[in-house]
Amino acid sequence: MPKPRILFYDIETTPLKAYVWGLGKQVVRHNQLDNMFKNWGIICITYCWNDNKKAECIDWGYEEQDTSKVVYEFGKIIAQADHVIGKNNKRFDDKMLNAARMLHDMEGFPQWMKYTDDLEKQMRKYFRLPSYSLDFISGHFGLGGKIKMEFQDWIDIVEKTPNGLKAFNKMLKYGKKDVEDTRTLWNKISKHFEPRFNVARFFDRPMACKQCGSCKIHINKTHRVEGNVKYKEYKCNECLRYAGRMNYNTVQGKLI
Numbered sequence: 602m603p604k605p606r607i608l609f610y611d612i613e614t615t616p617l618k619a620y621v622w623g624l625g626k627q628v629v630r631h632n633q634l635d636n637m638f639k640n641w642g643i644i645c646i647t648y649c650w651n652d653n654k655k656a657e658c659i660d661w662g663y664e665e666q667d668t669s670k671v672v673y674e675f676g677k678i679i680a681q682a683d684h685v686i687g688k689n690n691k692r693f694d695d696k697m698l699n700a701a702r703m704l705h706d707m708e709g710f711p712q713w714m715k716y717t718d719d720l721e722k723q724m725r726k727y728f729r730l731p732s733y734s735l736d737f738i739s740g741h742f743g744l745g746g747k748i749k750m751e752f753q754d755w756i757d758i759v760e761k762t763p764n765g766l767k768a769f770n771k772m773l774k775y776g777k778k779d780v781e782d783t784r785t786l787w788n789k790i791s792k793h794f795e796p797r798f799n800v801a802r803f804f805d806r807p808m809a810c811k812q813c814g815s816c817k818i819h820i821n822k823t824h825r826v827e828g829n830v831k832y833k834e835y836k837c838n839e840c841l842r843y844a845g846r847m848n849y850n851t852v853q854g855k856l857i
Contacts, residue, residue, distance in 0.1 A: 605683040605684060605798070605800060605803045606650060606651075606681060606682050606683045606684075607650065607651040607682070607683065607684045607685075607686065607798070608648060608649075608650060608651075608678065608679065608681075608682035608684070608685045608686070609648060609649050609650075609651070609685075609686050609687065609780050609781075609783050609784045609787070610646060610647065610648040610675075610678075610685065610686075610687055610690070610694065610780060611646070611647050611648075611687060611688065611690075611694065611776055611779045611780040611783065612643055612645070612646045612647075612693075612694045612697060612698060612776075613643070613644045613645050613646075613647075613772055613775070613776050614641040614642060614643055614644060614697060615638065615641055615642040615643075615644060615755065615758075615759050616638075616641075616752075616755055616756075616759070617634060617638055617639070617640075617641065618634065618635040618637070618638035619633045619634050619635065620633050620635065621633065638759070640704065641697065641701075642661065642666065642668045642759075643661065643668045643671045643672060643697070643698070643701055644660065644661055644671075644758060644769075644772060645658055645659065645660040645661065645671065645772065645773055645776055646658070646659050646660075646671055646672075646675045646698075646776075647773070647776035647777045647779065647780045648675070648678060648780060649777075649780050649781055649784055651784060651788070655777070655781070656776075656777040656778075656780045656781050657777075658773050658776060658777060659671050659674045659675050659678075660769075660773060663758075663761070663765070663766055663769050664761075666759075668701055668705070669701075669705040669707075672698065672701045672702055672705060672707065673705075673707065675698070676702070676707070676708075676710060679710070679713050680710075680713075682713075682716075683716070683798075683803060684716050684717075684718065684797075684798040685713065685716060685717045685718075686717065686718045686719070686720065686783070686784075686787055687717065687719060687720070687783065688719070688720045688721050688735050688779070688783045689719065689720075689721040689722075690717060690719050691717065691719040691721075691722050692719075695714050695717055699711065699714060716798070717797075718796055718797045718798060720783055720786060720787055721733055723791075723794045723796070724738070724790075724794075726794065727793060727794040728793070735747055735779060735782060735783065735786075738786055739782045739786065742785075742786065742789065744782050744785060744786075747775070747778065747779060747782075748771070748774060748775040748778050750771065750772065750775050753768075754768035754771065754772065755768075757769075758772065791812075792812075792840075792841075792842050795811075795843065796811075796812065799811045799845075800812060800813055800814040801814055801845070809844075810835075810837035810839070810840060810842065810844035810845070811843075811844055811845040812837065812840055812842045812843070812844065813837060813839060813840040813842070815837055815838070815839040815840065817837065817838040817839050818835045818836065818837050818838060818844045819835065819836060819838060820833050820834070820835055821834045821835060821836035821843075822834050823849060830848065830849075831848070831849035832846045832847065832848060832849055833846060833847050833848075833849050834846045835847070845857060
């Protein structure tokens with residue numbers, strides 16, 4: 602029985618470069634941008650599947666600095682995924698990647714963004730924590746936190762300084778650890794929230810656990826919600842997670 606292919610990913614981008622009259626808080630307008638750095642480039646995209654294998658990386662080439670190559674190659678990877686997960690990707694990575702496809706006049710592929718979920722968005726929705734940063738959460742669960750990168754590392758990479766190649770190789774390791782930590786944390790804490798991806802629909806099983814697809818579920822309780830609608834709430838006997846709910850008066854239907 603095939604399993605859904607769940608992809609975790611993370612991107613690293615270049616900074617913008619602008620000309621300013623001074624330091625401190627100010628508004629920097631688009632006509633102050635350096636023409637060579639007036640949009641973000643994508644240095645690398647690291648990714649891994651939900652299979653416990655090590656992360657892989659697609660990079661723009663230290664000498665070439667070709668964003669279009671990274672985006673094009675990663676598009677092939679996304680096309681293989683049933684579900685895509687990142688960390689703060691709803692606000693950043695997803696839109697950054699789709700913008701790059703648009704700016705480089707690639708084939709339209711907006712539908713993939715409908716099948717993404719975001720570890721940070723789920724954490725902010727369900728948990729009250731001192732910090733939602735990957736560095737904090739990774740450290741809390743004994744994963745060592747993020748590899749330390751400085752802003753100068755980005756400058757060294759873009760401008761190919763004597764330290765540029767060293768910074769570039771460090772960034773590839775940085776991205777791989779980030780995405781592997783995202784996968785580990787997702788699998789560890791997703792039992793405490795409700796992911797967007799309904800695994801039961803992947804298997805086309807109307808009465809199955811939303812989180813693992815198992816048909817071994819039982820009614821956990823019944824409860825009423827707005828409008829006095831009564832629901833049957835199910836729990837999974839295999840993964841022991843919330844499996845979904847169904848209107849009490851529904852004879853046949855799917856868990857929602």
